[in-house]
Amino acid sequence: MSLKVVVLACVVVVALCDKAPFLIPHPPVYIPRPAYHAPEPSYNTPEPAYQTPEPAYPAHAHYEPEYPDVPPKYNYNYGVADSYSGANFAASESRDGYKTEGSYTVDLPDGRKQIVKYVDNGDGYVAEVTYEGEAQYPEHTAAYKPAPPAYA
Helix, strand or coil, X not given: CHHHHHHHHHHHHHHHHHCCCCCCCCXXXXXXXXXXXXXXXXXXXXCCCCCCCCCCCCCCCCCCCCCCCCCCEEEEEEEEECCCCCCEEEEEEEEECCEEEEEEEXXXXXXXXXXXXXXXXXXXXXXEEEEECCCCCCHHHHCCCCCCCCCC
């Protein structure tokens, strides 16, 4: 019978050791931190040297610029004569209110000079195109020859 008691005691011990003991965990301990306080302002600092000026008019206001009611009046002319490139042209124009007159000339590659005279009285652009000289097509420029190679 003592053997039965020993076996029963061993079974009870094994049954009790099979489960982990149930322990109540302690609640976490929170240590309060000191509250943040902004540093005190220093009243010894000088005022800034520059302050933004107040606008002359409210920011939401929109003002259109005023233009005089005087009709335009001008004269201009220019000319270009470049012997290196062969560019030769000129232009001139005058305007008084709605009346505009002008002309320009261009030396064309075929040897002619194109002359354009124009007038606009406020009702549309009217141009007169004339040519001086006769078109020239020399024989040596008619045949295309590629440039020689840049590298040998």
